[in-house]
Amino acid sequence: MVMCAKCGHDISNGAAFCPSCGKPIAGIEAIRREKSSLVRQGAIVGLIGYAGLALIAGMLGFFYVFGEPSQPSPPSLAGAIKDMESDLHGEQMLQDATPFLLFVAVLLMVGLVCFVIGFVRANELGRSHLIALSSICLALSLVTLVVALAWLNIMLLCMGWMVGWQPVLMTVGAYKMLSASLKMPKDSPDAAI
Structure with missing residues (x-):
């Protein structure tokens, strides 16, 4: 038996949380911090993909608006x-x-x-909320990848190095977030939202 550091209640050796106050046991908390760190790393990878998309979209928009001037006829x-x-x-x-x-x-x-929330709140959200958030990120990243493949199919063949890596990087980041979220210990009964 172990004594809870928060409320002093006796806890059995196999328990992950105090049955009285819901405080996680120290070993579980270390695993949670490690997995939260992996969720944040996945969010950073996804944000890098979004930054690349924003850069490419900005360049295309700039060239569309301020493109080559027409020759006076x-x-x-x-x-x-x-x-x-x-x-x-x-x-x-x-x-x-x-x-x-x-x-x-x-x-x-x-x-x-979603990626920003995953980066900022990874340590505060419970396992189930992180799984939901990571699933949304993965679904949106996959839709972005499919749209990029469908819309830019010829351009990806010619300039895949320039426009194809961002959706792939976003999908990898979302997968990393989801994988780390699934390996987190279960939420305590009164985990904060």
Whole structure:
């Protein structure tokens, strides 16, 4: 029998938590800290993937907005009509892509928030909450990977080193978070949310 350091109640040798106050036993707490550290490491890996995606998206947006200036053409009615048609076609393409771009933006923001929560609150969340958070991160990372493969399929063949590693890194980070969460000791009966 061991005495609880918090409430003084007698605890059996095999117990992970005090039956009176719910305080984890010292060995279990060390395992919890180690696994929380692994969850944080996974969150850092995922955040690096998100930072890479943000950098690439920023560069693409910059080049789209401030891209190569058009060459001035001699003023003619045919040239003006052609320029207007080209501008209208570009605007229509952007309008057609807006729902998809909004979906991707929401997907990335929710995933980013989940990874940040995993990094900041890994030591405070219970096992079941970390498993849920890690599962959400993994699901969002896999969806991001599938979207990247579907949308950038040709670009990934040509420039995979530039645009393909971020979703893979996010998925690896989320998997690492989930793996560490599953190896954590069970929550105490009154674990804080």
